[in-house]
Amino acid sequence: MSEASAILALAHRDFIKLLRDRQRMVADFAFPLIFIGILGTSLQAGFGDRAGGLNFLDYVFTGVLAQTVWQSSALGLISLLADREQDFSQEIFVSPISRYSIILGKILGESLVALPQALGIIAFGFILQIHIGPDQLARMALAMLVIALFGGAFGVIVLANLSSQRAANQIFPFVMLPQFFLAGIFNPVQNLPLPLDILSHLAPMRYAVDLMRDAYYGSTSPVVLSSATTNLLIIGALFVVFMVLGTFLFVRAERNR
Amino acid sequence: MIRVEDLVKRYRKAETNAVDGISFEVKAGEFFVLLGPNGAGKTTTISILTTTLSPTSGGATIDGSDVVREASAVRRKVGIIFQRPSLDQNLTAEENVRFHAVLYGIFAYAPTYALMARGYRTKVEELARLLGIARDIHKPVKTFSGGMRRKLEIMRSLLHDPKVLFLDEPTAGLDVPTRRTLWEHLTEVRRTSGTTIFLTTHYLEEAEEADRICIIDKGKVVSFGTPDDIKRDLVEEYVLVDATDRSALRDELARLGYATSGGAPFKVQLDGHSVHSMLRSIETPLSVVKTHTPSLEDAYLEIVSRTGE
Numbered sequence: 001m002s003e004a005s006a007i008l009a010l011a012h013r014d015f016i017k018l019l020r021d022r023q024r025m026v027a028d029f030a031f032p033l034i035f036i037g038i039l040g041t042s043l044q045a046g047f048g049d050r051a052g053g054l055n056f057l058d059y060v061f062t063g064v065l066a067q068t069v070w071q072s073s074a075l076g077l078i079s080l081l082a083d084r085e086q087d088f089s090q091e092i093f094v095s096p097i098s099r100y101s102i103i104l105g106k107i108l109g110e111s112l113v114a115l116p117q118a119l120g121i122i123a124f125g126f127i128l129q130i131h132i133g134p135d136q137l138a139r140m141a142l143a144m145l146v147i148a149l150f151g152g153a154f155g156v157i158v159l160a161n162l163s164s165q166r167a168a169n170q171i172f173p174f175v176m177l178p179q180f181f182l183a184g185i186f187n188p189v190q191n192l193p194l195p196l197d198i199l200s201h202l203a204p205m206r207y208a209v210d211l212m213r214d215a216y217y218g219s220t221s222p223v224v225l226s227s228a229t230t231n232l233l234i235i236g237a238l239f240v241v242f243m244v245l246g247t248f249l250f251v252r253a254e255r256n257r
Numbered sequence: 258m259i260r261v262e263d264l265v266k267r268y269r270k271a272e273t274n275a276v277d278g279i280s281f282e283v284k285a286g287e288f289f290v291l292l293g294p295n296g297a298g299k300t301t302t303i304s305i306l307t308t309t310l311s312p313t314s315g316g317a318t319i320d321g322s323d324v325v326r327e328a329s330a331v332r333r334k335v336g337i338i339f340q341r342p343s344l345d346q347n348l349t350a351e352e353n354v355r356f357h358a359v360l361y362g363i364f365a366y367a368p369t370y371a372l373m374a375r376g377y378r379t380k381v382e383e384l385a386r387l388l389g390i391a392r393d394i395h396k397p398v399k400t401f402s403g404g405m406r407r408k409l410e411i412m413r414s415l416l417h418d419p420k421v422l423f424l425d426e427p428t429a430g431l432d433v434p435t436r437r438t439l440w441e442h443l444t445e446v447r448r449t450s451g452t453t454i455f456l457t458t459h460y461l462e463e464a465e466e467a468d469r470i471c472i473i474d475k476g477k478v479v480s481f482g483t484p485d486d487i488k489r490d491l492v493e494e495y496v497l498v499d500a501t502d503r504s505a506l507r508d509e510l511a512r513l514g515y516a517t518s519g520g521a522p523f524k525v526q527l528d529g530h531s532v533h534s535m536l537r538s539i540e541t542p543l544s545v546v547k548t549h550t551p552s553l554e555d556a557y558l559e560i561v562s563r564t565g566e
Binding site for chain 2: 255
């Protein structure tokens, strides 16, 4: 009971902090809007006719939506590296609650932080006249929640293997950027050469993006790689592994400095 | 209450031990000070005792719970004031207190103050009154002064009735008046709660009030005891005397069996004799008499310079 209460408190704290940090709110919205507004629109304008009926704007929109949510909660978790010796975070790590509760609360909190950003992107989608029906929106909302939690768990496993925020800042582009392309945020990944195809299957972000496309396009669309069930199973399994192994490694690394 | 045995910590990739085989005990209700220069191993020791760091070897228990094997039980028994403020600046004072209370399982969580249990609200009101911030308790902590923040942290850390309150250089960076009021506050806390206090500091005047002091340097215990013990053991008490007839005085002192060192004025080690009996025994007319009683600072400087050699 008290563990559940603590998890909620930790999650709520992250959310309050976001609401009271205006600069971060603005910065969080700006990046995805640049991607969709400039990249999506220009891809559509340049290649749209040759893409075999694929609307690049929709394609990039769904990809960036998934990527933003996923990356935002992953980054949020990694910020624990910088935060652990600051403000209230110090207090969290000396409190009697389970380390798994701390990480779970943090994942939940960073997911809550990622979702308002997604709302902003969707609003922007409406402005660009991307068609989103109510049933699509409902499915996408569920997908976003799953993706946010999944991204948080991915953050834990990255976090567990880094020693400092500086290391994180250096490593993060290498962990994220290849996944942008392997997961097919901007580019189709259906017909990749074998080595790239293997890498694509190894990129956790692929399943997040595919789940979002499934929610938007429907499972019969040629854009969708695997069924929602497959994606959810893979995401579920990875979530547990990342979360448990990540927490274990993180706590061990922290105490055995 | 606290038992530390042969504790060693070597950080990874470090060439030397940050904490190098220290042992000491702290009794229940004691005001204990761990004193030492920067880099002596104070924060490392506190981190191990509060379970955020594993020792390389040796061990420690707090109120019978092992800091490694029973970390969770230890965490429940201790409160900590960190070197760096541990309040969230963007949250209100009450929210900071609320998160603490929930993390320690004292109250169930509710997203707003009004929805929290009545017992919690009573406690917060009482706390706000004690700190004189009844009107500001729902304001962001960043609007508070440095001293007020520290006091709030101390009050917060006492919410779960810790058996031991660790304070890691709590007054670092505060100005003198703030330090003084914080100190009065802490004395009051100690008087009313009876909590064992474990303080690290490099301000000597903060250690003068301690029941017992442990001085560490370069990871080793160099002195342990009450402030008086430490002064007595480590700094010589002596009397400086001089006379117009120096050679007569030197001869007389030698005859009386007092060890002197250097030239005039003569530094006479008391070695347990009282100043009075010493002066009475000297017949040569004295022109100078100066007694030297060490302060804790003298003791400290001497200890630290000694280990530096």
